[in-house]
Amino acid sequence: MENNKNFLVAGLGVNDPKGVFGTTLGLSGKYGESRVIETPTSENAITGIGVGLAISGFSPLLIHQRMDFFLLALDQLVNSAAKWHYMFGEQSSVPITIRLITGRGWGQGPTHSQNLHAWFAHIPGLKVVMPALASDVGDLLQAAIDDPNPVVFIEDRWLHGQRIELSTNAKLDRKKIAIGQAEVLIAGTAVTVVAAGYMVIESLKAVNFLNSRGLSIELIDLKSVKPLDENLILRSVRKTGRLVSVDSGHVSGSFGNQIIQIVATTISNPLLSPPILLGLPDVPTPTSHGPMHEYQVTSYKIGLAILNSLGLKEYEDMRECLRDKFVDAPDENFLGPF
Amino acid sequence: MKTLDLARLFVTAVRIRLIETAIAIEYPQGEMRCPVHLSVGQELLSAVFEQVQTREDTAISSHRAHAHYLGKGGDLNRMIAELYGKVTGCSKGRGGSMHLIDLEKGFIGSSAIVGNSIPIGVGVAMSHKLRGNGKVSYIFFGDGAIEEGAFYEAMNFAAVHELPCVFVCENNRYSVYTGLDKRQPTGRNIAALAEAIGVKSEVAGLGDYLETFRILESSTQKARMGFGPTFIEVPTYRFLEHCGPNDDNHLGYRPIGELDFQKDLDFITNLESRLLLEKIMSLNEVKIVKSEIENEIAQAFNFAKKSPFPTFEEIITGTYAI
Numbered sequence: 001m002e003n004n005k006n007f008l009v010a011g012l013g014v015n016d017p018k019g020v021f022g023t024t025l026g027l028s029g030k031y032g033e034s035r036v037i038e039t040p041t042s043e044n045a046i047t048g049i050g051v052g053l054a055i056s057g058f059s060p061l062l063i064h065q066r067m068d069f070f071l072l073a074l075d076q077l078v079n080s081a082a083k084w085h086y087m088f089g090e091q092s093s094v095p096i097t098i099r100l101i102t103g104r105g106w107g108q109g110p111t112h113s114q115n116l117h118a119w120f121a122h123i124p125g126l127k128v129v130m131p132a133l134a135s136d137v138g139d140l141l142q143a144a145i146d147d148p149n150p151v152v153f154i155e156d157r158w159l160h161g162q163r164i165e166l167s168t169n170a171k172l173d174r175k176k177i178a179i180g181q182a183e184v185l186i187a188g189t190a191v192t193v194v195a196a197g198y199m200v201i202e203s204l205k206a207v208n209f210l211n212s213r214g215l216s217i218e219l220i221d222l223k224s225v226k227p228l229d230e231n232l233i234l235r236s237v238r239k240t241g242r243l244v245s246v247d248s249g250h251v252s253g254s255f256g257n258q259i260i261q262i263v264a265t266t267i268s269n270p271l272l273s274p275p276i277l278l279g280l281p282d283v284p285t286p287t288s289h290g291p292m293h294e295y296q297v298t299s300y301k302i303g304l305a306i307l308n309s310l311g312l313k314e315y316e317d318m319r320e321c322l323r324d325k326f327v328d329a330p331d332e333n334f335l336g337p338f
Numbered sequence: 339m340k341t342l343d344l345a346r347l348f349v350t351a352v353r354i355r356l357i358e359t360a361i362a363i364e365y366p367q368g369e370m371r372c373p374v375h376l377s378v379g380q381e382l383l384s385a386v387f388e389q390v391q392t393r394e395d396t397a398i399s400s401h402r403a404h405a406h407y408l409g410k411g412g413d414l415n416r417m418i419a420e421l422y423g424k425v426t427g428c429s430k431g432r433g434g435s436m437h438l439i440d441l442e443k444g445f446i447g448s449s450a451i452v453g454n455s456i457p458i459g460v461g462v463a464m465s466h467k468l469r470g471n472g473k474v475s476y477i478f479f480g481d482g483a484i485e486e487g488a489f490y491e492a493m494n495f496a497a498v499h500e501l502p503c504v505f506v507c508e509n510n511r512y513s514v515y516t517g518l519d520k521r522q523p524t525g526r527n528i529a530a531l532a533e534a535i536g537v538k539s540e541v542a543g544l545g546d547y548l549e550t551f552r553i554l555e556s557s558t559q560k561a562r563m564g565f566g567p568t569f570i571e572v573p574t575y576r577f578l579e580h581c582g583p584n585d586d587n588h589l590g591y592r593p594i595g596e597l598d599f600q601k602d603l604d605f606i607t608n609l610e611s612r613l614l615l616e617k618i619m620s621l622n623e624v625k626i627v628k629s630e631i632e633n634e635i636a637q638a639f640n641f642a643k644k645s646p647f648p649t650f651e652e653i654i655t656g657t658y659a660i
Contacts (some may be wrong), residue, residue, distance in 0.1 A: 034468060040498065045457040045491030052475075053462015055446060058468070075488070079451050080458060085659045088439045088447055089430030093659035124657045148659035 001031050001101070002057060007145060010037040010046060010064030013100075020063050021101070021160045028133045029243040043069055047076035047098070055084060059145055067154065068111045081150040082125030091300040096151070103157040104198060104248070104296070108335045110285030115248040115280075116253040117196070117277040120152045121226040127179055128226040132200030134162040136223060136250040147179060147266030156198035156248075158330035182229035184209065184236065189219035191306050192236040194259050195246040196222035196241075203246050205299035209321055210306055217306055225255055230262055237263050241272035246302055251279035276305045292327040299315040339559075343389060346619050348609050351385035352634040353631045354405045355606055357414065357616045360405075360635045361421065369643070370421045372434035377405035379577035382605050383508055383554075386408030386547055387476070396466075397476040401436045402563040404449035406478045412440040414596045415503045418638040421478055431648045452513075453479065453486030456505070460492045463503035463567070467642035474561045475503040482513035485521060488534060493569065497536035500566035503534035505537065507569065510576045515591040532569035539569040545605040569643040 001007055009027060011020065015038040019025035028036035036335040039046045050060040063229070064070045065291050070077075077098070085093045097239065103113045120128045127149055131137045137159070144151035175235045178181070185200070195203040200221045218236050222229065237243050245262055247256030260275045278297045293300075307314055315321075325332065348365030358376045365374065377384070384405035385600075391397065391410060392637050399406040409418060413428065420427030421435050421577055429437050438449040446462060449455040466473040484507065507528060511518045529539040538559070542550040550572055557568035577597070579586035587597050613619040619627075 031486035040491070040494055042491035042495060044488050045460070045495055047493060048454070048457025048488065048492065049464060052458040052463070053465050054460070054461075056462050056465030058465055072487075075451055075454055076457065081453055084447070086435045086657050087429060087437050090656040090659070091429075091439060091441055092446070095659075127658075131611055152520070333413065 001027065001035065003161065003321075006058045008035050008037060008053065008060045009059055010039050010060055011065075012039050012041055013065055014038055014063060021157070022064060023160065024063070035042075043072040044076055047073035047137055048080060050096050050098075051076060051080045051084065051094055054081075054096045055092045055213045059095045059097075059144060061097045061099065063099045065101050066112050066115060067102045068114050070098070070100050074268040075185065077126070077150070077152075078123055078130070082123045085149065086125060093148045094150050097141070097153055098150070099145075099153045099155060101155050101157055102248075103338060105158075105289070105292065105330075106325075106334070106338065107287040107289060107328065108238065108285070110284040110337065112338070113285050115197070117152075117154055117337060118249055118253060118255065118258070121255060121258070127222045128154065130154045130178055130197040131159065131223060132195070133196055134159060134164045134219050136177055140179065140223065143177070143179045151179065154197060154333050158201075158334075161330055161334065177223060177229045180227035180229060182220055182222045182224070182232045184218060185221045185230070186219040188216040188240070190240055191242040191244060191309050192218050192233070192240045193244045193246060193302065193306065194219060194220045194222065196225055196255070197248055199246045199248050201298060202297060202299045203302050205322060206302035206306060209299070209318065210303060213315060215306075215310070219225055226257075228262075230266075232309065233259060233262065234266055237271070238267060238269075241269070243271065244302065244305045244309055245275060245277050247277070247279040248297065249279055250282050251277060252282050254279045273309045273311065275334045276309055278302060280325060289328040290328070296327050298322070298327055339553055340389065340546060342386070343553060344359075344609065344613060346389060347385050347547060348613055348619070349627055350388045350409065351381040351609070352628060353383040354408050355385060355602050356617060356628070357408065357635055358404060358630050361418075361637065362578065364639060365583035371423060372421060372436075373581045374421065374435045374583070375584065376400040376578050377402055379600065379604070380508060380510060380574045381405055382547055382574065383506065383572045384412035384547065386550045386554055387506075388553065390558050391474070391476065392442055393446075394460050394471075395474045395476065396446050397478065398446050398455045398462065399438075399448040400452065400455055400483065401448070401450045403438050403478070404479065407438045407440065407448065409443050410440070410445040411443040412438060412445045412637045413443075414634065415641045416440070419642040419645050421598045422642040422645070423647060423653060424642055425648040426475050426641070426645040430652070432653065452482040453488040455479070456483060456488050457492040460496045460501060460503060463496060463501035465497070466502050467564075473502065474558050475501070476506060477503055478506050478508065478525060480513070481507060481511060481528065482521075483507070484531070485513070491646040492535050493532060493535045493567075498569040500564070502559055502564065503567045504554070505532070505569040506554075507571045508574045510572055510574050512576060512591075514588060517591065525651060529569065529571045531657065532571075537567050537569045539571070542573065544573040545603050545608070547605060547609070549622050553659045561614065562614070575603075577601065591612075595614060625645040
């Protein structure tokens with residue numbers, strides 16, 4: 001905000017006492033309410049207003065505390081933001097960033113926890129970013145804001161509580177992450193696990209466990225689902241010959257399917273075992289936390305899928321080692337309310 | 339305070355009428371292969387608007403945008419070429435009739451989805467306010483848009499932030515083939531509804547160009563000086579079908595006699611009589627004006643027909659800005 005006077009922040013709650021899970025606290029005090037704009041409960045108009053500001057030379061960041069509410073704004077996202085640059089012959093662009101927060105667990109249920117990244121990735125003209133690690137958020141958010149196109153920036157609610165250690169040196173040495181760039185978080189040779197957003201965290205637990213037992217599993221954090229770093233995925237699967245695609249959305253028409261499709265239609269050597277897709281069942285997410293171990297994609301399920309792809313049996317202690325006491329909370333300290 | 343130049347009003351209105359009529363005549367040739375929503379019968383507002391706006395002001399419109407584009411000074415050659423799907427069109431042939439743009443003239447776009455461009459126009463108004471540049475954002479839509487949520491959301495936001503915009507609702511009483519009486523409660527006063535949202539509202543009389551001018555001009559000055567938005571309802575009537583070049587009276591959705599009654603009220607005919615009667619223009623001057631416009635139109639169609647289509651290579655680039 002300091003460097004770019006045309007950068008604006010807008011959303012319901014950006015100036016409220018909680019500041020969107022603390023992410024916008026103090027901003028309006030420093031930059032004023034004309035640049036940090038509290039908005040009415042009007043998702044569609046606010047998105048259109050953001051488009052109007054963007055085509056007039058401003059760079060708005062719009063924030064929605066739940067992705068599900070943003071469904072009211074699909075007209076402006078799909079018919080305006082995504083099309084404007086192309087449809088008007090490349091004469092004006094829409095440098096807009098839309099932060100959408102998804103809520104897994106804590107009874108967020110059918111209409112507060114949907115993962116619709118596959119919908120957004122389907123639309124030409126949009127970019128879709130899904131950081132999994134708090135350490136990537138800064139780079140990716142800056143890249144989204146600097147991008148001259150509409151970027152849908154999807155954050156899992158639990159990302160806000162993630163703790164990272166940042167030594168000053170590590171910060172300086174680190175290469176910046178660009179939109180469309182995936183990363184091999186853990187290198188391995190036997191199975192490729194591909195995940196985005198919070199599914200990276202669950203996958204990380206499973207892969208760390210299996211690798212500690214002597215397996216060699218590779219984990220790819222997509223970071224962006226559009227544009228997609230296809231080459232990194234293909235390079236990995238060419239090496240491992242096996243694929244587990246982990247998605248936070250429902251399985252039908254999922255982005256996880258897209259990963260399998262790309263591998264299946266590009267790699268000419270047959271895979272060593274059929275690719276595996278993990279995602280939510282094709283039923284709405286219930287509120288009850290009782291059956292969440294069965295419903296959600298957990299590290300245990302990911303571990304099982306990896307072993308299946310290798311034709312290996314389950315380790316006796318795997319269920320215990322990968323068992324989260326609560327699948328509906330990131331850790332025992334999380335007590336909601338949303 | 340500006341005064342309305344009646345001769346100029348007539349020339350602008352006739353030009354729009356002749357352009358729209360030429361499109362209707364050429365359309366059956368099958369070379370303009372995109373939906374066209376013509377403004378024949380609805381020229382008054384755009385012709386008045388032409389004298390109120392300045393080039394620095396911005397305007398955004400809906401699917402029925404030809405008249406607004408022309409009223410804002412939009413390039414005719416590039417508009418006709420856009421209808422023909424040519425690369426020389428104002429949107430390089432990618433947008434068609436419903437997606438017109440002329441940034442040099444401050445016409446920032448038009449949208450096919452009813453109500454969709456209203457919030458965008460409000461965002462543009464907000465950019466004017468943030469910059470303090472004294473520009474006005476004009477937002478054109480029809481009575482159908484009053485039924486969209488985007489209208490309420492955007493009006494509310496403009497009222498809260500006192501944005502420099504003028505909402506112009508051209509009420510032709512039909513959404514496609516469905517009359518207002520089937521879509522909104524009997525006796526609703528659209529302007530009163532807009533006023534209740536918190537935006538100062540005015541209604542012009544049907545065909546009353548002097549009153550339309552007065553309202554549009556005062557709303558413009560108010561917005562320019564930082565006193566916030568105005569909503570204007572301009573009653574009007576569509577002579578042709580919702581989409582396409584034809585008379586559609588045979589469909590029976592208009593009450594018997596309504597079309598003829600409205601055509602008798604046609605303000606262009608009335609204005610022409612007045613100009614001749616008051617000797618503001620002579621019959622010969624009117625003839626010359628019309629023939630000059632006809633020439634201009636012929637050249638525009640010639641330009642469009644001769645222009646190349648975009649190549650496949652051209653249409654698969656430009657999805658993203660670099």
